[in-house]
Amino acid sequence: MARGKPAAVRGPWLVVLAAMTVITAGCRESVEARFIYYPARAIAGDPAQLDLQYRDVHFSARDGVRLHGWLIPGRVPTTLLYSHGNAGNIGDRVPIARLLVDQLGVGVFMYDYRGYGRSEGAPSETGLASDVRAARSALLREGVAAEHVVYFGRSLGAAVTVDLAVEQPARAVVLESPFTSVPAMANSVLPGIGRLFHTRWDSLAKIGKLQAPLLILHGDADEVIPYAQGQALFAAARGRKTFFTIRGGRHYQMEAAWSDYWKAWRSFLGEAGLPATQP
Numbered sequence: 001m002a003r004g005k006p007a008a009v010r011g012p013w014l015v016v017l018a019a020m021t022v023i024t025a026g027c028r029e030s031v032e033a034r035f036i037y038y039p040a041r042a043i044a045g046d047p048a049q050l051d052l053q054y055r056d057v058h059f060s061a062r063d064g065v066r067l068h069g070w071l072i073p074g075r076v077p078t079t080l081l082y083s084h085g086n087a088g089n090i091g092d093r094v095p096i097a098r099l100l101v102d103q104l105g106v107g108v109f110m111y112d113y114r115g116y117g118r119s120e121g122a123p124s125e126t127g128l129a130s131d132v133r134a135a136r137s138a139l140l141r142e143g144v145a146a147e148h149v150v151y152f153g154r155s156l157g158a159a160v161t162v163d164l165a166v167e168q169p170a171r172a173v174v175l176e177s178p179f180t181s182v183p184a185m186a187n188s189v190l191p192g193i194g195r196l197f198h199t200r201w202d203s204l205a206k207i208g209k210l211q212a213p214l215l216i217l218h219g220d221a222d223e224v225i226p227y228a229q230g231q232a233l234f235a236a237a238r239g240r241k242t243f244f245t246i247r248g249g250r251h252y253q254m255e256a257a258w259s260d261y262w263k264a265w266r267s268f269l270g271e272a273g274l275p276a277t278q279p
Helices: 013-023 025-036 090-104 125-141 156-167 182-189 203-209 227-236 259-271
Strands: 055-060 066-072 079-083 107-112 149-154 172-176 214-219 241-246
Touching: 055 125, 066 090, 066 125, 079 090, 079 125, 079 156, 090 107, 090 259, 107 125, 125 149, 125 156, 149 156, 156 172, 156 203, 172 259, 182 227, 203 227, 214 227, 214 259, 227 241, 241 259
Parallel strands: 079 107, 079 149, 149 172, 172 214, 214 241
Antiparallel strands: 055 066, 066 107
């Protein structure tokens, strides 16, 4: 299922950005943000449109920015704290929530970063790192026990998830289509340009500090984030870890027909002592 614009730094605009960075060094972060984050304000649909029960959750980040999310209950206590990619908003991810609930029976708390959907503000690395911490706190206030929470991030959301997990360990962590860092993504397009980036999202430097069981899922046909970057993160991680290759999987896909993919999810959750169900 397609999911809007590219979910990580990639494209010919990098050459232009390099020149702009030299010229506008004083406002580098704001210039970079325009090419890294692609938020949309209008929410195309909500969980009710796919027959999912949910409730709106409004909460604030530490700096006072007001944020918004949806808590979708599952058939089991396990709940995913879901951090999405860099484009659109949570309205675009409702089909993903439907699949997760159907295939695993888990609950899903999906939220929008600042500047996305109904969340206030403008995105930045510091801001998103604050947002995911606020989302975790909001989920606990909604009555979900910490021992039932699994952090799940896709693409940019994987970097956001790693940032949270090294500071506030979870029962388990799942990363899908993760990248090692923003500079590494830039270098994969134009070698050397990564050094110009202020934005880091350096998961490779952090992932060795993870204490929770880790599952990394990555498509070997990912056209946005190199499959090798997911492998590099897995190699750098310590402790209990599992890597699952989505054979022929592209960046914007998640399919009900991927039986081995869902089996990998259920096996991982089971080994972590977290209940999941068959569809």
